[in-house]
Structure formats: C-alpha cells, structure tokens
Amino acid sequence: MKITVVGTGYVGLVTGTCFAETGNEVTCVDIDVNKVKKLSEGQITIYEPGLEKLFERNLKEDRLFFTTSLEEGIKDAEVIFLALPTPPGADGAADLSYVLNVADHLGKIMTDYKVIVDKSTVPVGTAEKVTAAIAKNCKAPFDVVSNPEFLREGVAVDDFMKPDRVVIGTQSERARKVMGDLYAPFVRQGNPILFMDEKSAELTKYAANSFLATKISFMNEIAILCEKLGADVDMVRRGIGSDERIGKRFLFPGIGYGGSCFPKDVQALVKSSEDVNYNFKILNAVMEVNETQKLFLLPKIKAYFNNNLKGKHFALWGLAFKPNTDDIREAPALYIINALLEEGATVSAFDPEAMKNVRQVVGDKITYAEHQYTCLENADALIIATEWSVFRTPDFNKISAALKNKAIFDGRNLFETGRMKELGYHYESVGRTPSTL
Ligand SMILES: NC(=O)c1ccc[n+]([C@@H]2O[C@H](COP(=O)([O-])OP(=O)(O)OC[C@H]3O[C@@H](n4cnc5c(N)ncnc54)[C@H](O)[C@@H]3O)[C@@H](O)[C@H]2O)c1
Numbered sequence: 452m453k454i455t456v457v458g459t460g461y462v463g464l465v466t467g468t469c470f471a472e473t474g475n476e477v478t479c480v481d482i483d484v485n486k487v488k489k490l491s492e493g494q495i496t497i498y499e500p501g502l503e504k505l506f507e508r509n510l511k512e513d514r515l516f517f518t519t520s521l522e523e524g525i526k527d528a529e530v531i532f533l534a535l536p537t538p539p540g541a542d543g544a545a546d547l548s549y550v551l552n553v554a555d556h557l558g559k560i561m562t563d564y565k566v567i568v569d570k571s572t573v574p575v576g577t578a579e580k581v582t583a584a585i586a587k588n589c590k591a592p593f594d595v596v597s598n599p600e601f602l603r604e605g606v607a608v609d610d611f612m613k614p615d616r617v618v619i620g621t622q623s624e625r626a627r628k629v630m631g632d633l634y635a636p637f638v639r640q641g642n643p644i645l646f647m648d649e650k651s652a653e654l655t656k657y658a659a660n661s662f663l664a665t666k667i668s669f670m671n672e673i674a675i676l677c678e679k680l681g682a683d684v685d686m687v688r689r690g691i692g693s694d695e696r697i698g699k700r701f702l703f704p705g706i707g708y709g710g711s712c713f714p715k716d717v718q719a720l721v722k723s724s725e726d727v728n729y730n731f732k733i734l735n736a737v738m739e740v741n742e743t744q745k746l747f748l749l750p751k752i753k754a755y756f757n758n759n760l761k762g763k764h765f766a767l768w769g770l771a772f773k774p775n776t777d778d779i780r781e782a783p784a785l786y787i788i789n790a791l792l793e794e795g796a797t798v799s800a801f802d803p804e805a806m807k808n809v810r811q812v813v814g815d816k817i818t819y820a821e822h823q824y825t826c827l828e829n830a831d832a833l834i835i836a837t838e839w840s841v842f843r844t845p846d847f848n849k850i851s852a853a854l855k856n857k858a859i860f861d862g863r864n865l866f867e868t869g870r871m872k873e874l875g876y877h878y879e880s881v882g883r884t885p886s887t888l
C-alpha cells in the first residue's frame with residue numbers, strides 16, 4: 452500500500468519506518484527542512500534502539516522517502532497518517548492547530564479517495580473537526596479515522612511491531628477494510644485490532660495514559676507512607692503486583708513521571724472534563740502528587756547537608772526522562788538541576804544519550820562530564836535521576852574514591868539498601884529505609 456506520514460518526530464518516524472518494513476511504500480512529510488535533509492541522507496534524527504537498522508534498510512530498498520512538500524507526499528497515497536504535535540495550550544487543553552492546519556491544507560489538494568488517520572493524541576471530537584476542516588475545500592471522497600498510538604520511547608519499535616492492541620475508531624466500512632489490511636502483519640493472536648467509534652478511540656488513548664500515571668502517583672504516595680511507617684516499598688510493590696488484578700508493571704515509585712506524554716495528556720483530560728462541567732478529582736490529585744514528587748530527594752539532600760547547599764557540588768547521573776531515550780521533555784532531572792542551582796549549589800551531569808539535548812536547554816549553567824565516573828570528581832554527593840543500565844552495577848570503589856562524602860541520593864531505587872549499608876554509604880532512595888538508620 453502507498454502511505455504518507457505527516458510529521459516525522461518520534462511517532463511519525465517509527466510509524467513510517469515500521470510500515471515500510473512490512474512492505475508498504477511510505478513517504479514522510481515534515482516542515483522541518485533540516486530534519487528532512489538529514490533523514491533523506493540516511494541520518495536518523497532520534498535515538499531509539501533498533502530503529503536505525505530498519506530505517507537504513509528501508510531507505511536503501513526504496514520503500515521510505517522524505518519530503519517537505521505535502522502535495523508531493525500524498526501523491527497516490529491511499530492512507531495519510533497525521534503524526535503531528537498536540538502540545539498543551541495555555542489552558543492545558545491540547546493545541547490542535549498543527550493537526551487542523553494540515554487537515555485544511557489536505558482538503559485543498561486531495562483529488563481522490565483517501566483515509567486520513569489521526570495518529571496524534573487528540574481530544575474527543577477531533578475526528579469531527581478534522582473531517583470539517585478537510586470537507587471545507589475538498590470534493591474528493593475521504594474518511595477520517597482515529598488510530599491512537601501506544602508506543603513507549605525506548606522500546607518503540609517492539610511496541611509498534613508487536614502491539615498489545617491496535618485501536619481503530621471509524622464507522623466507515625471502507626476505511627475499516629483499509630486499516631485492517633494495513634495492520635494485519637502487526638497483530639498476533641490474542642492481541643487484537645479493536646474497532647470502535649472515533650470518540651471512544653480518542654478517549655481510549657487519554658484513559659490509558661491517565662490510568663498509568665495514576666498507578667505511578669499512587670505508588671509514589673505509598674512510598675511516602677512506607678518511609679513514614681517504616682515499611683519497604685519494594686516489598687509492598689511485589690506484594691501487590693503479584694495479584695493479577697493489579698499487575699506487576701508501572702508500580703515503580705521514583706521521582707515522578709515525565710516525558711512528552713503523561714504530563715500533557717493527564718492535564719488535557721482534566722481540561723476536557725472541565726469543558727463538559729466535570730471535575731476529574733482523581734486526575735487532579737495525580738498531577739499534584741507528581742509535581743511534588745519531582746523534588747522528592749531535595750529535602751533529604753538538604754537534611755544531609757544541614758540545610759545549606761550553598762557551594763556544594765553535586766554529580767548527577769541521568770538526564771533523560773527515562774532510560775534508552777535522549778528525550779528530556781518534562782524530565783525530573785531538569786527540575787532537580789534548577790532546584791540545586793537555586794540553592795546555590797553546582798552540578799556536573801552525565802547521561803549516555805541526553806547530554807546534547809540538555810546542553811541546548813540548560814547551557815553552561817552546569818558542567819557535562821564525558822564519563823559517569825569523571826562526573827563524580829570533587830562532588831559532595833551523587834544524585835541518580837534516570838535508571839540507565841550502566842548505572843545499575845557501578846564500581847563502588849571508584850564512586851567512594853571520587854566523592855567527598857559517601858552519599859548517594861537515588862531517585863530510581865537502583866541499589867539494595869542492605870548492600871549500601873555494608874559498603875558504608877549514606878544511601879537514600881524512595882520509599883525504603885535509609886541505609887544509615
Ligand atoms: N512521543 C511519544 O512517545 C508518543 C507516543 C504516542 C503518541 N504520541 C503523540 O503523537 C503526536 C506526535 O508526537 P511526537 O512525540 O512524535 O512529536 P514530535 O514533536 O517529536 O514531532 C512532530 C513533528 O511534526 C512536524 N511538524 C509540525 N508541523 C508540521 C506540518 N505542518 N507539516 C509537517 N510536519 C509538521 C515537526 O517538525 C516534528 O518533526 C503527539 O500528539 C503525541 O502526543 C507521542
């Protein structure tokens with residue numbers, strides 16, 4: 452099938468590459484001239500394990516193309532995916548201007564039947580708005596389908612190639628057939644395509660992300676309670692996670708959820724609820740808990756240094772909002788950096804992939820280390836903000852030799868508290884008894 456993907460950010464690039472991998476001819480359109488140039492020349496623009504190989508193969512085998520021209524991009528295409536940004540507007544609602552502007556443009560240039568697919572995360576009612584924006588100028592027949600994307604950064608290729616489910620919102624038989632054929636190679640037995648109406652598909656995406664964010668904030672509050680009551684959140688997590696009704700996943704406490712999706716999508720669902728005069732009480736609490744959780748380690752750090760961080764120097768391991776990505780959108784590490792700088796401290800940071808992106812935002816307000824161990828030089832303590840694998844089994848001798856104090860503040864619960872006590876560290880994490888007590 453000939454398909455077009457408009458927007459070659461995270462979702463667009465993964466979507467386009469994976470559809471090319473299953474034999475489709477895919478043209479990706481982006482207004483970012485530099486990005487299109489790089490991609491056309493075979494230079495991948497995001498860090499995503501496993502994607503580069505597929506990208507290079509499909510580019511070489513002439514199934515993957517890039518252009519800045521929407522007209523050229525949609526020529527002969529049967530399906531057009533919109534993988535455009537939907538950032539929060541000033542009031543927290545999803546900004547639909549990118550999606551609706553492209554829909555408007557499509558209406559002016561479409562000449563034959565096409566299926567337009569909302570792949571972006573969009574509020575309920577967007578399929579209707581996209582339909583209206585296209586229909587304003589379009590004489591050709593078309594259908595608008597809602598097909599939300601559930602991929603996670605860092606494991607995006609696997610998520611796309613082997614989805615738990617594919618949600619397709621359409622009431623058109625013709626579009627249903629086209630979408631079913633396109634996704635047939637990806638769905639395995641038991642992991643179905645769920646056909647539904649457009650509005651239910653749109654709400655499914657927000658409900659999924661909001662539910663997962665709720666699980667995380669819930670566990671972060673349990674972690675707080677664990678510390679106050681002397682329980683261990685790791686034990687409680689295992690204890691409840693082995694109940695299949697609860698499930699093991701997304702129960703890890705930490706320093707809050709970040710990334711480009713959970714924060715904005717929870718906020719957007721709260722706003723959508725307000726728009727229909729409903730106060731989504733649980734989600735308001737989820738957001739409030741997450742806000743404070745980002746700086747969960749700060750009082751512990753301050754207490755260790757007698758409430759005075761002025762002139763102290765911190766090593767920070769991990770900047771990306773989670774491992775296996777260079778994405779720093781809403782990364783808890785950025786909040787920690789700001790708080791430490793405000794307290795008069797200095798920071799040296801290391802991240803395997805995200806330093807370039809952080810440098811663009813934070814500049815020379817902090818220093819950037821070449822290596823996780825050189826990052827520790829002259830530091831008063833180590834702070835861990837992202838659970839990259841390379842941080843999980845470090846050389847503790849090197850750490851203690853470099854740090855001024857044997858103190859580690861771990862926002863991701865990487866180490867056994869008992870072991871840290873044996874090694875003589877002051878080790879504080881989330882929801883577990885500090886090693887020095
Ligand atoms: N990132 C994720 O993990 C993820 C997962 C599932 C769903 N989503 C949703 O998918 C959507 C896209 O997210 P993303 O992270 O890929 O965004 P992104 O910001 O990484 O990429 C968006 C791309 O669209 C391009 N663009 C903007 N206006 C354009 C136009 N008029 N024509 C062509 N291209 C244009 C930008 O240049 C950019 O390359 C959002 O709604 C997001 O919520 C994201």
Ligand SMILES: O=c1ccn([C@@H]2O[C@H](COP(=O)(O)OP(=O)(O)O[C@H]3O[C@H](CO)[C@@H](O)[C@H](O)[C@H]3O)[C@@H](O)[C@H]2O)c(=O)[nH]1
Nearest residue numbers: 600601602603604667701702703705708709710712772773
């Ligand atoms: O037990 C957990 C699991 C995750 N997180 C945090 O939650 C955030 C989001 O993690 P994750 O969901 O793995 O990353 P994303 O790539 O943002 O993916 C989410 O957002 C995407 C965009 O909508 C969806 O497609 C995915 O299904 C959804 O998982 C990160 O800050 C994690 O550190 C925790 O704190 N504890």
